[in-house]
Amino acid sequence: MTKTKSVNKPDPTVILINDRSIAEYATSPVCSFCSRLRDGVTRTCDAFINIPDSIWSGKIKHKEPYVGDNGLMFVEITKKDIEAKILSTKKISESFKTL
Numbered sequence: 001m002t003k004t005k006s007v008n009k010p011d012p013t014v015i016l017i018n019d020r021s022i023a024e025y026a027t028s029p030v031c032s033f034c035s036r037l038r039d040g041v042t043r044t045c046d047a048f049i050n051i052p053d054s055i056w057s058g059k060i061k062h063k064e065p066y067v068g069d070n071g072l073m074f075v076e077i078t079k080k081d082i083e084a085k086i087l088s089t090k091k092i093s094e095s096f097k098t099l
Helices: 020-024 079-097
Strands: 037-039
Touching: none
Parallel strands: none
Antiparallel strands: none
């Protein structure tokens, strides 16, 4: 009796997405803890319209001046900053309930 190998052919209806590069940069080991961060989705802060990859990825800690930062560097987020962001998020959430 001859053994045959079963070969799985790719299903043309299935689309595979490699999102590993997206996941690597979904949050920042530096910027996520900086009070200057405005929006992590668009990667904007008080210093940059688009936070450079070298800072966002954590390769540079941004505790020293960086080209284009207008003298604004990393400032550790405080409990007060976190509470303000939570309150702001709650207010936005409440405004959607009235729509």
